[in-house]
Amino acid sequence: MFDLGGGEHGMTRRLILFFMLSIFYAVVSFAGETHKASGVVKELKANKVAISHGPISTMNMGAMTMLFDVADPEMLKDLKPGTKLDFSFDNSKDAMTITDFELK
Numbered sequence: 001m002f003d004l005g006g007g008e009h010g011m012t013r014r015l016i017l018f019f020m021l022s023i024f025y026a027v028v029s030f031a032g033e034t035h036k037a038s039g040v041v042k043e044l045k046a047n048k049v050a051i052s053h054g055p056i057s058t059m060n061m062g063a064m065t066m067l068f069d070v071a072d073p074e075m076l077k078d079l080k081p082g083t084k085l086d087f088s089f090d091n092s093k094d095a096m097t098i099t100d101f102e103l104k
């Protein structure tokens with residue numbers, strides 16, 4: 001069944017390779033990356049914070065206001081609208097999660 005030779009099985013081989021590459025890229029993208037940004041807190045929500053951030057070159061993202069999750073709800077205690085911060089976030093899930101920050 002998994003004859004990886006040429007001929008009529010060439011298509012099967014390509015499909016298997018494509019399938020394995022797809023899994024590889026899915027795993028790599030799930031592992032995610034950490035990005036750094038600077039911004040100003042706009043609004044606090046349950047376990048989330050809206051931040052007006054500057055450009056994030058590592059994500060090809062311009063300045064905008066967006067919602068971030070926080071890795072630990074305790075982090076929100078140090079934040080309030082108007083707080084300026086440098087922060088790191090992880091985009092490994094469907095949400096971007098702040099893992100660390102420093103007040104400015």
Ligand SMILES: [Cu+2]
Nearest residue numbers: 061064065066
């Ligand atoms: Cu953004």
